[in-house]
Amino acid sequence: MTPPVPPIDTTWAHPARVYDWLLGGKDNHPVDAAVGSKLPAQARDAARQNREFMHRAVSHLAGQGVDQFLDIGSGIPTAPNLHQIAQRALPSARVVYADNDPLVLRHAQALLAGSPEGATDYIMGDVREPDAIIDHARTVLDFERPVALSLIALLHFITEDQDPYGVVARLVSALPPGSHLVLTNASPDWRPDLAAQVVDEYERAGIRLAFRTRAEVARFFDGLDLLEPGLVAVTEWYRDDKAPAPEECGIYGAVARIP
Template structure:
């Protein structure tokens, strides 16, 4: 049991879960036949999107750590896939503090792997849902210093919330708790880059009982309202890079951006 977690829930192997489907798309082994069934029905571009999304996260958090950001709150962590966020940032800032959050109990089973970090730093995990930001922020305040900048990471998460679940308000409320100089790191599936493909992916996830809410660029841009987008702004995942060689050009249905809290 890790600090801040409740009694582990029983893993439901009869229903697909986004974290486990994502693990399958990345070539992982921590998923069940019900998750694989969803992944098998998806077009090949879904694997590309998962890879592009992961690579964006790696580049973004490495850049932030290089700017001196040493506190990270990663919501929708998913099943560990090396390098994990804390490995990237603690290689750059060994004293970095990282709090992971996910709502899939299988991720809790892997918390020991997530919590193995540099002895100079701190890594922590709490089982919670992004729709309960009070629980997440309450736990994070026990680990992170909210008087200093924090990077809030929402990687490929908010497109699992429909507009009726007020995703923009959820993000706005969490960002409001962050001090000036903090950052929002967010990636999100697009509905308007490859619309037919987006419809196909949405339909296949729905067959597995997973609801998707892909958004247009304008819809994704709303998550960054009131913040200062870091260059190159809101772009596709392979187009976002800083101070590193440019990734190979390729089509992508994932929007990605990093913005600074004023």
């Protein structure tokens, strides 16, 4: 039975819908567009860069035989989405999406149809409650085999008082050896002025942000084996494709194997 969609509150901006606006999508509301339109122009570039990093990372992992993905903070489906990238390489790939915005659930139910050989599922869940997401994911994914955990453009919405490192550690600890962590986090390292502007605009809308330095982002990967080229600007991370065109970037990203 398809779960009912909770009511959507359009009086407050939501990160998933602001992200959709930044990507040029139409599945957002005036309150989300109002936030996005006040951000510096580089914010649109950042959304695109995050998306392109996800495509490259998932394509690489699927090309290496990884056929199970848990994508938390999935956002509103924008083609090609993670399951489409994975199932191009491996039609039998199984993908579980999780997000805490009811609008994402509504679109997921309508749009996230996977390949006949694979499986695509969605849970209404919050990364700050990792056990609930893991319990649901176990009904779709085989946790006796490697799983790729995707946390793209999510952790900078989890502030220090919400225990981001503990949340990631809990998720990683549930995965078997040979799994992978794919993660990005916005940073003030390159342009502190722009980072401060973005943080201010989101906070005016009631959304707290946690931009992190390289050292702070690196802590999410403690004990894991970083794949080359390591923790870098997302525009500099690539494996199987030719190098992306150089451009200004304010986001760190990496893929790491869980030993």
